[in-house]
Amino acid sequence: MVQKNRWLIALCAVLLHLCIGSAYAWSVFAKPLSTKFGWSATDVAFTFSLAIALLGISAAFLGHFVERRGPRVAWTTASIFFGAGVALSGLAVHLGSLYLLYLTYGIIAGIGLGIGYIAPVSTLVKWFPDRREMATGMAVFGFGAGSLVTGPIAAKLIQTVGISGTFYILGAAYFIVMFSVSQYLAPPAREWTPPVPASQQRRAVSRDLSQLTANEAVRTKRFWMLWVMLFINVSAGIMLISQASPMAQEKVGMSAIAAAAVVGAMGLFNGGGRIVWASVSDWVGRPNIFTFFFLLQLIAFLYMPSLHQALLFEILLFAIISCYGGGFASIPAYIGDLFGTKQLGAIHGYILTAWSAAGIVGPMVVAAIKDATKSYDATFYVFAGLLAVALAVSLWIRLEIRVLRQANESQPTHTNPISSAEK
Numbered sequence: 001m002v003q004k005n006r007w008l009i010a011l012c013a014v015l016l017h018l019c020i021g022s023a024y025a026w027s028v029f030a031k032p033l034s035t036k037f038g039w040s041a042t043d044v045a046f047t048f049s050l051a052i053a054l055l056g057i058s059a060a061f062l063g064h065f066v067e068r069r070g071p072r073v074a075w076t077t078a079s080i081f082f083g084a085g086v087a088l089s090g091l092a093v094h095l096g097s098l099y100l101l102y103l104t105y106g107i108i109a110g111i112g113l114g115i116g117y118i119a120p121v122s123t124l125v126k127w128f129p130d131r132r133e134m135a136t137g138m139a140v141f142g143f144g145a146g147s148l149v150t151g152p153i154a155a156k157l158i159q160t161v162g163i164s165g166t167f168y169i170l171g172a173a174y175f176i177v178m179f180s181v182s183q184y185l186a187p188p189a190r191e192w193t194p195p196v197p198a199s200q201q202r203r204a205v206s207r208d209l210s211q212l213t214a215n216e217a218v219r220t221k222r223f224w225m226l227w228v229m230l231f232i233n234v235s236a237g238i239m240l241i242s243q244a245s246p247m248a249q250e251k252v253g254m255s256a257i258a259a260a261a262v263v264g265a266m267g268l269f270n271g272g273g274r275i276v277w278a279s280v281s282d283w284v285g286r287p288n289i290f291t292f293f294f295l296l297q298l299i300a301f302l303y304m305p306s307l308h309q310a311l312l313f314e315i316l317l318f319a320i321i322s323c324y325g326g327g328f329a330s331i332p333a334y335i336g337d338l339f340g341t342k343q344l345g346a347i348h349g350y351i352l353t354a355w356s357a358a359g360i361v362g363p364m365v366v367a368a369i370k371d372a373t374k375s376y377d378a379t380f381y382v383f384a385g386l387l388a389v390a391l392a393v394s395l396w397i398r399l400e401i402r403v404l405r406q407a408n409e410s411q412p413t414h415t416n417p418i419s420s421a422e423k
Contacts, residue, residue, distance in 0.1 A: 004186050006127040006194075012181040013120035014142035016075060019174040020082055020116040021146020023051055023109075024267060027245040028154045028260050032163055037096055041246070045367035048242050050106030051113060052359025058114020059352040066115065071123040075182035078116030083175025085109025090167030116178070117143060118349060121332065125344070127188055137278040137329045144325040145271030147241075148264045155260030209404045211340035214347045222338055222404075223347075225397040227354045229290055230331055232390035234358035235365075236297055236383050237324025240317060241266065242363035247376055248317075252310040262314060269318040270325040277326025278333070286334040287398050293323040294391040301384040305377040338401070 026048040033044050066074040085108030092100035117140075124138060150170070157166040217223050240247070244266060248259040281289040300316045307313050335347050366379045 003189060003192065004184070006188070009127055009185060010124060010138050012184055013124055014138065015181045016078070016116055016178050017120060017140065017142030018146050018149060019178050020078070020113050021143035021267070021271075022086075022150035022154075022170065022174070023048070023113060024144070024147035024241050024270065025150040025154055025263055026051075027242055027247075028151055028158070028263055029163065029166075030243065031246045031249070031256070032158055033093070036093075036163065037098070039098060040367070041243070041370050042364060042367040043098055045242050045363040047101055047106050049360045049363045050102055051110035052238065052363075053356040054107055054110025055113040055117060056352045056354070056356025056359065058111050059118045059355075060349045062115055062118075066119050070187060071119050071185040072182055074115055074119040075185055076179060078112045078119065079175050079178030079182055080112070082109050082112025082116060083171050083178065085112055085171070086174055087168055087171025090164040090171065093167060094164040118352075121348065123185065123187065125332075128194070137275045140274050140325070140328050141271045143271075144274050144328070145267045148267030148271065151260050151264035151267065155257060155263075209338055209340075209401065209408065211342045212347075214343045214350060217339045217343075217347045218350060220339075222397055222400045223351075225393050225400065226331070226334065226338065227351060228393050229294075229390050229397070230327060230351060231354035231358050231361075232386045233290075233293060233297075233324060233327040234355050235362040236301070236387060237321055237327075237362075238358055239362035239366040239379065239383060240320060241270075241324075243366050243370070243376070244317070248310075248313065251376060252308060252313045254310060262317070265314075266318065266321045269322045273322030273325035274329035277322065278329035281326075281330045281333065286330055286337055287394065287401060289326070289330055290334075291391065291394040293327060294387050294394055296320075297323055298384055298387040298391060301380045301387060304380045 030041070030044050033039055034041060085104050088104040088108065089101055092098075092104050121140070128138075154166055154170065157169060161169065212220070244263050245256070245259040248254040248262050249256060254262065277289060277293075284292075297320050300320055304313070304316055307316070331351060332344065332348055335351065336344055339347055365382065366376065369379045369382065370376055
C-alpha cells in the first residue's frame with residue numbers, strides 16, 4: 001500500500017474546512033432574508049444558531065462513527081450532508097419557508113458541519129503526533145477562514161442571481177470540493193511513526209496533569225470550568241459573527257458590500273488567530289492565553305457601545321474574532337494538558353457541546369435585544385458581564401491546576417499521573 005503524503009492530507013483538511021467554515025458568512029444572508037420576507041432578526045439568526053447547535057451535537061455523538069469508519073467515509077458523509085443542506089436552502093428560500101430553511105441549513109447542513117469539523121482534528125493528530133499544537137491549528141484554520149472566501153462571493157451572487165441561486169451555486173461547489181478531497185484521505189499505517197526526538201516526547205508526557213477517560217473527565221471540576229470558558233468565549237465571538245454585516249451597516253454606516261468585505265476579513269482573523277494564538281499558547285501556556293482572551297474582550301466589549309468610527313470598530317471586531325478562533329485552536333491542547341491524550345478526541349467532542357449551547361445563546365441573545373431595543377449597544381454590556389465571569393473562571397482553574405500539579409509532584413516518580421476523577 002502506497003503511503004499517503006501527510007502534508008497533502010493537511011491540505012485536504014484545510015480545503016474541507018474552508019467549505020464548512022462558510023457558515024461563518026451567514027450574516028451576509030441575514031439582512032437580505034429579513035428584507036425579502038419580513039422575518040425578524042431573531043427568526044433569521046435561529047437558522048445559524050441551529051446549524052452551530054447541530055455541529056456540537058454531531059461532534060459529541062458521531063465521534064465514534066468518525067473513528068470507526070475512518071476519515072474518507074466521514075468526510076464523504078460530511079460532503080453529502082453539508083452540500084445538500086446548503087443547496088436545499090435555496091429551495092426553502094424559493095418557497096419562502098422559514099421552517100424549511102431551519103431543516104435544510106440548520107439541521108441537514110449542521111450535521112455535515114459536525115462530522116466535517118471533528119474528522120480533520122482526529123486525523124491530523126494521528127498524522128502529526130510530533131506536532132500536536134500545529135496539527136490542531138491546521139485542522140481548524142480553514143474553518144475559521146471560510147468566511148474570508150465565502151463572504152464577498154456570496155454578497156456578489158446575491159446581487160446577481162438572488163438568494164436562492166446563491167444557495168444552489170454554493171451548495172454544489174461545496175459538495176464537489178469536499179467530495180473530491182475526501183477521496184485522498186486515509187489514516188496513517190499502523191506501523192508508521194514520524195521521527196520524534198525522545199526529549200520532545202518526555203516534555204509532552206510530563207506536562208499532562210492526568211490521564212483520564214472521557215467519562216472520568218466529565219466528573220471533574222476542571223472539565224466544567226473549561227466548558228464554561230469555551231461557552232462564553234464562543235458566545236461572545238459568535239454573536240458578532242451572526243450579526244457582523246447588519247451591525248457594521250447600522251452602527252458605523254458601512255455599505256452592504258463593505259460590510260460583506262468585513263465579514264470576509266473576519267475569516268482571516270478567525271483563521272489566523274487559530275494559528276497565531278495556538279503557537280503563542282505553547283510559549284506562555286494555555287491558562288495565560290485564555291486569561292488574556294477574556295481580559296482583552298472584556299475591555300473591547302465595554303468600549304464598543306460608544307464607538308462610531310468604522311476603523312476602530314473593525315480593529316476591535318477583528319481582535320475579538322481572533323480570540324474566538326484562538327480559543328478553538330488552543331482547547332484541544334488544553335484538554336491534553338489537563339486530561340492527557342488517552343481519550344482526547346472523545347473529551348474534545350464533549351467539550352464542543354459548549355459550542356452548541358453558545359451557538360444558540362450568542363446569536364439569539366443579540367437578535368432578541370436588537371429586536372427589543374432597535375440597537376446593538378445593550379448587547380455589548382450583557383456579553384461584557386459574561387466575559388467578566390469567564391475571566392474569574394480562568395483564574396479559578398489555575399488554582400485547580402496548581403493543586404493537581406502539587407499532588408502529582410508528591411507522588412512517587414514511578415507512578416502515573418492522577419488517573420481517576422478528582423482524587
